[in-house]
Amino acid sequence: MRDVAVIGTGMTKFGSLGRVTSRELVTAASIEAMKDAGIEPKDIDAVYIGQLSGDIFEHQMHAAPGIPDYLGLANVPATRVEAACASGGLSIMHAVMAVAGGFYDLVLAAGAEKMTNLPTAHVTEALSMCADDVFEVSLGVTFPGAFAMMARAHDKEYGTNAEMRAAVAVKNHEHALLNPKAQFQKQISIDKVLNSIMIADPLTLYDCSPITDGAAAAIVVPWEDRHKYEGIPVKVRSFAQASDTMSLHDRSDLTGFTTTKIAAQKAFRMANLEPKDIDILEIHDCFTIAEIMALEDMGFYKKGEGGRAALDGETRRDGHLPVNVSGGLKAKGHPIGATGVAQVVEIANQLRGKAGKRQVADVEIGMTQNLGGSGSTIVCHILERGD
């Protein structure tokens, strides 16, 4: 197996982007990534795209060939990867595996979603299809509902509370103020989170990530080729994926995700690293409770300590473990298929010193955690600044 490098990144503005298709979004993000790496479309051997549902959001299936089509590369192999909200992370992972395995020498790993065409109720329905249709969705369970049930279980077991969850939202909104591509550039307060409308008790509107359009892209090459391209390379130290039951009720622990534990442990083992070696994290904060649970499940905090850590500011950009400096899903936005790619883009940019105003000093190793469904799919990556 070959070592793999990320040598270029790109991302569109995240937000409500009007009349535009996801393939135009991917094209824009890809052009930015290609410029960053100093390559041209003709250099690309293969394309992966993470997308939840062009089917429902855009009436467009078969998203993959649309990408090389728009890049003027009609015959390059292209594959769509779907793993609910982990589609983007899995797109990166498949690109990395294809290069590591020696099948391709330059792969474009992208992700995109165009969600704002539909009214909120229909988006809620489309997203809920990522849960168990027979045993959850038919009974009215939504994703905010599933995470709300976990929040309540976490509260009971560990005394986590609404203020701790709100601290996650406040922090990630504050981070997004420094990210010009984030959906929200708006400072919020703990009171604002607590007093916003209830979505699924105990989660309020500001505990939830928004509906977002956007795309992100990364260029993946063999590590041995890294000096052929412009800029500082980032080494992919490890990747890992795990699955769990479709239904939440089929799991013995409702206060976290076994999948996050397994994927994180596998990623640490493959990289021969431990949580203390990680300088910066992008975590799947689709809901505030999800960031708290992930930091615990990955081993950065003991179970029950994640909420307190947020409240004490330990996970802020200037804290000892910066988490979601991009603004996270919460404030940067959550265009489903783009999210896992955008996490890798943020970590890679931070490691290369290209994160602009939100650059965190002296970061060498970063990690991502991308979640699909109610944790039924988890993908983790560990990246390191290269030479």
Added chain:
Amino acid sequence: MDLDRPLFATFWNGVIDLEHDSINRVIEKYERLIEEGKISGSKCHACTRIMVPPRPVCRTCGSTDIEVVEVEGQGRLLTWTTIYVGPPSYENNVPYTVGIVELTNGERLTGIVDIPVSELKYDLPVTAAFDDERQGAARLRWKKA
């Protein structure tokens, strides 16, 4: 696209060719028993574990020697949420509460909770009931025991 009309069929009303049928239709059996007002699970004849809802392969021992059997519809409320923003199929029901219940045999199941929110608490004893307005697995309701 008219999204008020279902794009995807959930219920099959046609004729099934059962010759050479190797499918263990656990969901169809579960839903048929729901129509009779019963909760069911899969009993593994290899290790005796009963799983609710039923599954075609035993999660404990991997056996496929599985039979769908009725189980007791009593349990305790583990967690719940009141949903204020629902999908179109539940738009007229908001706010409504869903919860996860641990049955007396230790298995767990999600359902609508038909109990006033002010009375909800961890470990509240509940019993299964069935809504005539819905179809199949969607009929499950939890009421106070």
